[in-house]
Amino acid sequence: MERPKDKLIACLETAFNPRSIALVGASNTFGKWGQLITSNIIAAGYRGKVFPVNPGYKEMFGLPVFARIANIPESVDLAFVITPANTVPGVLEECGDKGVKAAVVITSGFGETDQAGRDLEREIVKIGLEKGVYIIGPNTMGIISPYADLFATGSHSRPRKGSVAFISQSGNLGNQLTHWAEQQGIGLSLFVGSGNEAMITCTDYLEYLEQDPKTRIITLYLENVSQGVRFLETATRVNRTKPIIVLKGGRTEAERTAAASHTGSMSGDDAIFRGACRQAGIVNAGLPSELLTLSAAFSSLPLPKGNRVGIVTLGGGWGVVTADQCSDNGLTVPSIPDSIVEAIGLHLPPFWSRGNPVDLVGTRDPDAPIVAVEELIKWDGVDAIIVLGIVGRNEVVHTLLHSVQEADPDTSPELLGQIKEMSRNYEDTFISKMAEFMETYEKPIIGVSLTRTETGTVRPLPGRRYSGVYYQTPETAVSVLARMAAYHRDLAPNLK
Numbered sequence: 001m002e003r004p005k006d007k008l009i010a011c012l013e014t015a016f017n018p019r020s021i022a023l024v025g026a027s028n029t030f031g032k033w034g035q036l037i038t039s040n041i042i043a044a045g046y047r048g049k050v051f052p053v054n055p056g057y058k059e060m061f062g063l064p065v066f067a068r069i070a071n072i073p074e075s076v077d078l079a080f081v082i083t084p085a086n087t088v089p090g091v092l093e094e095c096g097d098k099g100v101k102a103a104v105v106i107t108s109g110f111g112e113t114d115q116a117g118r119d120l121e122r123e124i125v126k127i128g129l130e131k132g133v134y135i136i137g138p139n140t141m142g143i144i145s146p147y148a149d150l151f152a153t154g155s156h157s158r159p160r161k162g163s164v165a166f167i168s169q170s171g172n173l174g175n176q177l178t179h180w181a182e183q184q185g186i187g188l189s190l191f192v193g194s195g196n197e198a199m200i201t202c203t204d205y206l207e208y209l210e211q212d213p214k215t216r217i218i219t220l221y222l223e224n225v226s227q228g229v230r231f232l233e234t235a236t237r238v239n240r241t242k243p244i245i246v247l248k249g250g251r252t253e254a255e256r257t258a259a260a261s262h263t264g265s266m267s268g269d270d271a272i273f274r275g276a277c278r279q280a281g282i283v284n285a286g287l288p289s290e291l292l293t294l295s296a297a298f299s300s301l302p303l304p305k306g307n308r309v310g311i312v313t314l315g316g317g318w319g320v321v322t323a324d325q326c327s328d329n330g331l332t333v334p335s336i337p338d339s340i341v342e343a344i345g346l347h348l349p350p351f352w353s354r355g356n357p358v359d360l361v362g363t364r365d366p367d368a369p370i371v372a373v374e375e376l377i378k379w380d381g382v383d384a385i386i387v388l389g390i391v392g393r394n395e396v397v398h399t400l401l402h403s404v405q406e407a408d409p410d411t412s413p414e415l416l417g418q419i420k421e422m423s424r425n426y427e428d429t430f431i432s433k434m435a436e437f438m439e440t441y442e443k444p445i446i447g448v449s450l451t452r453t454e455t456g457t458v459r460p461l462p463g464r465r466y467s468g469v470y471y472q473t474p475e476t477a478v479s480v481l482a483r484m485a486a487y488h489r490d491l492a493p494n495l496k
Helices: 004-016 033-043 085-098 115-131 171-184 202-210 228-239 253-263 270-279 288-300 316-328 338-345 368-377 393-407 413-441 474-494
Strands: 020-024 049-053 078-081 102-105 134-136 142-145 150-153 161-168 188-193 217-222 244-248 283-285 309-313 384-388 445-448 468-471
Touching (some): 020 033, 033 049, 033 150, 115 134, 161 288, 171 217, 217 288, 270 283, 283 288, 309 368, 316 474, 384 474, 393 413, 413 445
Parallel strands (some): 020 049, 102 134, 244 283, 309 384
Antiparallel strands (some): 142 150
């Protein structure tokens, strides 16, 4: 016999991988929610069937429009409801009669407003239960399911396919983070703006993601947790095999008031929540940006099996700062044996640091950085490597070549082009080599770019299990590495 949990998971699987969708309240009027979501779905290349529903149109975006969902001649897996709040109960009734199993209710005006809104929210839940329609939302910014090519949010960001699932009780913050994820190369398996969570809660999504093979990392933005004991029990279990990273909103009285008016939620005591998460080994983020920086590393790198760090740096100052940061964050920077000093020294001038951090003293030997990393990573005395300043030199070379061209217009364009190509090829080779080392030795290599780059934090590599991860600052790299080491330390007995 199918249990309620099994039925919910099956419905969510259909919702996130639908063969057909109805858009109730679709529009082609620029700026309306019905237009934003409908145009996003079509432009992103959703592979299933799309049925716009609006009695005021006959055709939209080259598709026939139906006056009611009942008029659609085929079955519908998922409905998006983008009509005024007072019409939503009737729409859900029709969805149930049509056999639609799940509905994403974009519409606001429910529990986040006033008593009338809360009463209306209870009404739609009652209808959903009676009609067998599972409700995502209401008051949600939508969902993104990259593996189904379904991008159904008001913000038209298109993060690549990946292994990070993101559940957010705030649609605006969720959309901002998915946009950042696209910019930084972080691949998503799923995004859900859970909204008011009138029927499907964050804990329900965790249970779905627990069995989702595409998801390896789960990130959560929460303002309120209903059924706190159930959430913690579920999160603790899931976190043993799929790291969970949580950002909790509503820490101050002002934030709690904003949360209540924003999603209709009442936030609990933040200190108790964070303490419970720490006991469960769940990773706490303090800022929205940390959700991304942590997700980038957890989804792209092997976990460190200890807290010992090897540092390779293009310049000495960065190495000193990074070593200090390691000490402040519970990581150690061990001395390296003479055999490694000798092997690295073959590629460096005699005045190099001869220790850890390995200062490459700005060497122009292209083999030196790769040799230094390999000698350290294959040594059983370190659990992770931080590399500073190798990636990002491309941008420095480009500015140098521009200056040369400005100063001497007669400089051969072919020569400048060759130098630019050599620089790009070297960086690509270095990133690929780091991924190869991580696969061979199962240790993370975290990079820090020499300068700000336009290529993002994560550098995915076709055919490789791990990706390059390059942050903008040493403190970010160290902080992320320390969180990864702590997660492994706390949960090592459960990890495969």
